[in-house]
């Protein structure tokens with residue numbers, strides 16, 4: 001199966017002689033990439049995301065590649081005749097999990113997003129924010145190779161927003177690709193591998209320096225044998241102030257993944273300190289890209 005997803009000269013319009021919403025779009029999403037899509041209202045961002053998620057077919061051009069995909073649409077159909085745990089367990093079995101494993105995964109994701117207290121409440125009775133947590137959990141449950149997020153942070157509380165950022169970092173660290181649209185310019189600021197702007201039906205890769213604030217960051221100090229380098233996640237800056245001691249500066253969204261990798265290493269790294277810091281400037285040439 002081809003894990004990269006490719007759009008070749010793709011166009012989309014909604015009626016036979018209607019205006020082209022998108023036209024001449026060429027885009028490749030590779031495994032492990034984090035891609036931001038931006039643009040003003042009504043320019044076609046959601047249309048592009050639906051093409052990437054393959055919930056919509058292009059009017060012209062070609063979409064190729066079949067990564068296992070999960071999608072959080074801008075509007076999640078929350079009036080479903082299920083409870084959150086029932087819905088997620090059902091989806092888990094559709095994704096090939098046993099019923100017991102699916103129920104466990106459902107519980108885990110609902111707990112992570114602070115939705116455990118209403119796991120057994122009918123979804124028709126949930127608030128918008130609560131059903132958004134279910135929308136996000138249904139996508140993450142599948143451990144997709146491509147995760148497409150259309151304003152998925154909207155309506156989530158602060159803790160759940162942070163949790164979703166961490167989940168995005170986990171997906172990319174596991175080799176999955178993530179494409180997202182979010183109205184907040186500081187969302188995962190400084191972390192995307194590329195940002196594309198939809199404008200006048202076309203897609204332009206942004207090349208200018210990101211001006212939005214970058215951060216927050218976490219600084220992790222670790223110690224290990226002098227001849228070993230610690231594992232890093234994308235956008236880690238690694239310094240070695242003394243032989244065998246490393247100072248790793250990483251976006252806060254990625255710090256849990258980094259700590260997990262450090263502790264899972266054999267032998268594990270000794271974590272000396274973990275400090276949350278305000279947005280330092282990390283010159284691009286010092287970043288440790290994997």
Ligand SMILES: Nc1ncnc2c1ncn2[C@@H]1O[C@H](COP(=O)(O)OP(=O)(O)OP(=O)(O)O)[C@@H](O)[C@H]1O
Pocket residue numbers: 014021039040041042043044045046047048074
């Ligand atoms: N299902 C549809 N049928 C007809 N027209 C549609 C449909 N979906 C989108 N459009 C039109 O396509 C254009 C692009 O819409 P789209 O939702 O993709 O933009 P967007 O950038 O995501 O907008 P927003 O930021 O407001 O969510 C708009 O003019 C919209 O009215």
